[in-house]
Amino acid sequence: MIRIGITGGIGSGKSVVSEIFHLHGIPLYNADLEAKKLNDSSPYIREQLTLQIGKDLYIDDKLDRKKLASIIFHDSRKLAIVNSIIHPELARHFTAWCLQRRHYPMVILDAALLIEAGFHQFVDKVIMVQAPKELRIERVIQRDGSVRNEVEARMDSQLPEEEKIKYADYVICNDNRHSLIRQVSDLMKEVTKN
Numbered sequence: 001m002i003r004i005g006i007t008g009g010i011g012s013g014k015s016v017v018s019e020i021f022h023l024h025g026i027p028l029y030n031a032d033l034e035a036k037k038l039n040d041s042s043p044y045i046r047e048q049l050t051l052q053i054g055k056d057l058y059i060d061d062k063l064d065r066k067k068l069a070s071i072i073f074h075d076s077r078k079l080a081i082v083n084s085i086i087h088p089e090l091a092r093h094f095t096a097w098c099l100q101r102r103h104y105p106m107v108i109l110d111a112a113l114l115i116e117a118g119f120h121q122f123v124d125k126v127i128m129v130q131a132p133k134e135l136r137i138e139r140v141i142q143r144d145g146s147v148r149n150e151v152e153a154r155m156d157s158q159l160p161e162e163e164k165i166k167y168a169d170y171v172i173c174n175d176n177r178h179s180l181i182r183q184v185s186d187l188m189k190e191v192t193k194n
């Protein structure tokens, strides 16, 4: 089984690219989505976040994500603590997920922090989705209704594109000028050929 990691900065379009792969029947692990589920369901994460970040983070068994985000994206020490609590749990969950899908020829891991969290160790190939910074900011404002400085704070807590690209086997340019469908379809042929 070949495991493909798809990464890129916030708003680059990696979830859109991942969904195109998924439309071709390739199982998709969306790390953001799975982290959200784990944040609510894992007693270990709840205990550690409550202990190390704050005791009012959960409302009715659900993590208050807005509150956590407002704390961590302006405090790099707390961000590092949160990542160190959630990412190992996410890595274990992804490994078990892959095992259940071992009969598939390929799986996709969509992860914003593929490199930062060390998840690139768990994949065979890395695809990086790139887009200009301004366009990424506009997309996220439009998608989430967030304000510019919130998006920039998240951006600043991620590895810059020029660092991320060093880990990439393939690059997709999602700048609204190059056809996304064509690039993904060419890449799919390329990846399955090897």
Ligand SMILES: CC(C)(COP(=O)(O)OP(=O)(O)OC[C@H]1O[C@@H](n2cnc3c(N)ncnc32)[C@H](O)[C@@H]1O)[C@@H](O)C(=O)NCCC(=O)NCCS
Binding pocket: 009, 010, 011, 031, 032, 033, 035, 036, 039, 064, 065, 066, 068, 069, 072, 079, 083, 086, 111, 112, 113, 114, 117, 154, 157, 158
């Ligand atoms: C902080 C939380 C509660 C905020 O939730 P929220 O619904 O606002 O954001 P969501 O999960 O949809 O993430 C949207 C985007 O924000 C960026 N982002 C999220 N978490 C992080 C982080 N820890 N560091 C840098 N960027 C991040 C990513 O680009 C992500 O795609 C949530 O993001 C979270 O639990 N983050 C830790 C899990 C994680 O690391 N996710 C990325 C897995 S690779």
Ligand SMILES: Nc1ncnc2c1ncn2[C@@H]1O[C@H](COP(=O)(O)OP(=O)(O)OP(=O)(O)O)[C@@H](O)[C@H]1O
Binding pocket: 008, 009, 010, 011, 012, 013, 014, 015, 016, 017, 032, 112, 139, 140, 142, 143, 174, 176, 180
């Ligand atoms: N080529 C495109 N054409 C039109 N809209 C796009 C394109 N690429 C992405 N978008 C839109 O931009 C927004 C951001 O894309 P997406 O959610 O895939 O980014 P992401 O890299 O997964 O972001 P995050 O790190 O926040 O999860 C979404 O609303 C998406 O529909």
